[in-house]
Amino acid sequence: MFTLRDLFFKHVAQTSNNSLSFTVSFAKNEFIYDQNNNPYLDCISGIAVSNVGHNNPYVVNAIKKQADLFLHTMVYGEHIQQPQVLLAKKLSDLTHNQLHQVYFLNSGAEAVDAAIKLARKFTNRKQIIACRNSYHGSTIGAMSLMSNYEYYSAYGPFLQDIDFIEFNNIDSLNKITQQTAAVIIELIQGEAGYIPIQNEFLIALHETCKIHHCLLIFDEIQTGIGRTGKFFAFEHFNIVPDVLLLAKALGGGLPLSAIMAKEHVLSAFKDNPPLGHLTTFGGNPLSCAASLAAIEFIETHDILKNVQDKEKLFFKLLANHSDKKIRGLGLMLAIQLNSDTTVQKIIAYCFEKGLLLDWFLFNPSAIRIAPPLTINTEQITFLCQILNEALNLHGY
Numbered sequence: 001m002f003t004l005r006d007l008f009f010k011h012v013a014q015t016s017n018n019s020l021s022f023t024v025s026f027a028k029n030e031f032i033y034d035q036n037n038n039p040y041l042d043c044i045s046g047i048a049v050s051n052v053g054h055n056n057p058y059v060v061n062a063i064k065k066q067a068d069l070f071l072h073t074m075v076y077g078e079h080i081q082q083p084q085v086l087l088a089k090k091l092s093d094l095t096h097n098q099l100h101q102v103y104f105l106n107s108g109a110e111a112v113d114a115a116i117k118l119a120r121k122f123t124n125r126k127q128i129i130a131c132r133n134s135y136h137g138s139t140i141g142a143m144s145l146m147s148n149y150e151y152y153s154a155y156g157p158f159l160q161d162i163d164f165i166e167f168n169n170i171d172s173l174n175k176i177t178q179q180t181a182a183v184i185i186e187l188i189q190g191e192a193g194y195i196p197i198q199n200e201f202l203i204a205l206h207e208t209c210k211i212h213h214c215l216l217i218f219d220e221i222q223t224g225i226g227r228t229g230k231f232f233a234f235e236h237f238n239i240v241p242d243v244l245l246l247a248k249a250l251g252g253g254l255p256l257s258a259i260m261a262k263e264h265v266l267s268a269f270k271d272n273p274p275l276g277h278l279t280t281f282g283g284n285p286l287s288c289a290a291s292l293a294a295i296e297f298i299e300t301h302d303i304l305k306n307v308q309d310k311e312k313l314f315f316k317l318l319a320n321h322s323d324k325k326i327r328g329l330g331l332m333l334a335i336q337l338n339s340d341t342t343v344q345k346i347i348a349y350c351f352e353k354g355l356l357l358d359w360f361l362f363n364p365s366a367i368r369i370a371p372p373l374t375i376n377t378e379q380i381t382f383l384c385q386i387l388n389e390a391l392n393l394h395g396y
């Protein structure tokens, strides 16, 4: 008789030889429960998706209501379906109508790929500039924007006319020229270990893009939907991009991504030739209904103000010292240590005590903390207590 675990290893493709292989029986609010119904505090939100908690009742009710009406019709601007239209209007309102049109897709990488196409068509230029150490996804287009040789080298050839600048290095902005179609950037570099962008760098980048008439694309796939304490991370900096990419938490737990821009930019997909970007499921009614409910939950429960208070509590309880640095914004926090193996040991110790934590693809000597935004004071205190215990055990 095969166990679920046996079948998992036999039939579900693995992406590493050391899968966590944690069996999930159900998830509720801030917790994921294992096969024996033991609760684990979700400290990473899988990853940065479950911002409003697992199976948030607002979201689940909205999904159920929509499931009774219809599951699927044509989604890419052909049929008028209420959840998609209302969500597009809501997202536009949240940008104060500065980015008033939305093209919906399914995943982050797909939005990145579509944004590359959009920038090239809109500007009639080819070059896309990304930052070293950024992660924009795993499709061939998104992976073309990856600078980490170890991860991409087996999968080329990639898109042509890609170049890289250094994150937070104003001198490297001279790579942006009249040939550049777009610069794509994360406001907190995710897989590099939650490194926030510096204000002066962002101002200089914005100016440079304006001078050369190229598009500035913010990849807010991880930072969006309240993760940093503002609905969009760009609100911390008062700089609105030409194109904004959202995914992960956007769908309230269901797959959904979006490209937001002004109409004259997004209409590049509309003609010469028409139907420039298509999707069968992007912006499907279930995901859009779930997304609207998640956004309304954030608005009606004062979640954003609370995120800022919770960030302060984390910084207070996980004090910085010479061997350990805490950084990040809102509930997108990293503890920088100086050893990969210690990070793995700390994550394993915390797992034994009921915490689900993680590391970073391009920074394995840092610990990732990105819990549901609904995490409460008591849970934060517990998380920090166990983490401090583990850190102390390893000399931090």
Ligand SMILES: Cc1ncc(COP(=O)(O)O)c(C=O)c1O
Residues within 6 Å of the ligand: 107, 108, 109, 110, 112, 135, 136, 137, 138, 186, 190, 219, 220, 221, 222, 247, 248
């Ligand atoms: C900043 C950023 N962009 C893009 C992606 C890719 O999103 P997806 O995994 O939905 O394709 C991710 C995923 O981690 C991300 O963090």
